[in-house]
Amino acid sequence: MKYIWRLILLLAIPVIGECQMNYYLLIGTYTKGKSEGLYVYKMNTETGDVVAISKATAANPSYLDVSPDEKFVYAVNEDANDKGSVSVFAFDKSNGALKYIDKQTSGGDHPCYVAVNKTGKWVAVANYTGGSFSTLPIMANGTLGTPTTIQHTGSSINKERQEKPHVHSTVFSPDDKYIFVPDLGIDKVMIYSFNAGSGKPEPAKQPFVKATEGYGPRHFTFHPNGKLAYLVEEMGGAVAAYKYKDGKLTFIQHISAYPADFTGKKWSADIHISPDGKFLYASNRTPANTIAIFSIDSKSGKLKALGYESTKGDVPRNFTIDPTGNFLLVANQETDNIVIFKRNKETGLLTDTGKRIEAGNPVCLKWVGEK
Template identity: 80%
Template sequence: MKHICTILLLLAITVIANCQSDYYLVIGTYTKGKSEGIYVYKMNTATGDVNYVNKATASNPSYLDLSPDEKFVYAVNEDANDKGSVSVFSFDKTNGALKYLDKQTSGGDHPAYVAVNKTGKWVAVANYTGGSFSTLPVMANGSLGVPTTVQHTGSSVNKERQEKPHVHSTVFSPDDKYIFVPDLGIDKVMIYSFNPGSGKPEPAPVPFAAVPAGGGPRHFTFHPNGKLAYLVEEMGGEVSGYKYNNGKLTLIQRISTYPADFKEKKWSADIHISPDGKFLYASNRTPANNITIFSIAKNGKLTFIGSEPTKGDVPRNFSIDPTGSFLLVANQESNNVVVFKRNKETGLLTDTGKRIEVGNPVCLKWANER
């Protein structure tokens, strides 16, 4: 009888977890206009309704990440003149409150991306203008220790945009053994072995994956199966697909996020894969202002299936909610987040008409309500 009761209890917990519909949405922004910092909302993924919860003041917290236990929020302060830093906030999920705890230098100017590793003991941050990235230890209270900074060198063909390194993101591999560091300025995805003990990055046996000159690597993501990875190139507007194995990337495809006859400026931003691994989405900023949608074949190759206008200007990051039901887009210059319903069978998007009005939104992250 005791064994049966235990099984029933576990089943009940599983059912409750699967029925969860409310999630916190944490939004990072630029504070040059109407925004004051980081904003917390709550979204019902059954209805798509979103309600304001809380906010925390911070300077240009453009990109965020949460600790694995979701007790802490790490936000870059995308500032220059040796003021680039990472701020730490505690996150109380009983009421959605953020409380500032600490700030640590990012090791370079204009940090534009931050990621927490799987153990929650290390943070990696990309310094865009500084052309470097840093790893920072996480202390027992969630605060950050002194960074270890790796400086990139080099340039590429576009003398205005690629005159020096511009590190754009820092992505831990699924097994936490590597860090992938797309650098727009040198047209390479740099690959580093990562020691979770010392936190010190070292060049991997295959130290980089190059893209065609002028592509401008930006954001990078792994497929849920851990065997595929994808890169979006800001300047070339291409997505590169790779087979992934133990720190090595093998190119399988390059495909444009723009129509073949598109003649205007290409300016891609973000890339994400649906939770079921069937669809890939990439955002393009002005003048295209759209989300391009691809299906993903079993061999990892992409097929274009459509694009959806973002209903706003300069879409930056976007995010699919944990249930896969909605895709939300942060339109930086329109001061809003647009909520799209996502068809899980076709991958296509439909505007719900729902909007979150927030100044200069950039980054969208999710947290469980409990």
């Protein structure tokens, strides 16, 4: 009998693996050109093949996040003149269909980032030109309640880009007790304690960390081990590394996301870590149009530059690594395409597969598991 059960388990393993092979890829866009809103594709993470599934109309859904149960998609509507908002879509994992169900004000102009907390009961949204961020309660049916908005103040040394606050992202800590809010306009990562009951952010004991003046904090990510965090700085084209514990960041390194001999404009955008925690990637927009590749020292958390891969397109905004770690996909905003790279899990380096997804002004890429 023991051997029969072993045989059953061995036969089941390929089936289980096959079930986990396909993922939905959700694409957020700007709708100033060819795009109509959000798009859904299905990707085979063994082959890199993709197929179009569905779409949903929305105004400038430039950044997305998905509820923990993967039943709802939250998309900013990056508009101004008090029209900044967050739209809610129900997502059907059985067929990949999106259905619009709600919209709520974001509390400020040009919302550019949205994140759902670990409990799935709160959304945090960054208002770029509004210089603020908001937390919104999520109702039982996925809709959103009234926002609580925190307004930043201040400026920094670049009078054209940093004349006032420009909140660029809102990132929940791994334990859900804090929100980290990089502000490009004031060169700070603001830190707020977060009560998952009330949803009201309060300044943390360490209320902020200061970035290099004029470098413009943009996106922020935690290492899978929860003990390290990394910040990409848009204007300075660099990555700052920190140790993390209980809402506090301790600086450990500052490293360029560009080669030493690069002389053009620096314009970095996004940052992600491989699922195994061994490699970090950062995107650099025009004129470089590259993905910077770093190894992560497992003991110190420090980064070492490994290379710079062309994105095969213009203005790479966000990018993503698929849940299996096999592929890295880059959204080239101005060339209306998403380029699919194969990842070498041992070296971290990228190889162009030749596969493309044609999408108007793609910006944000998110994953949902197939049912």
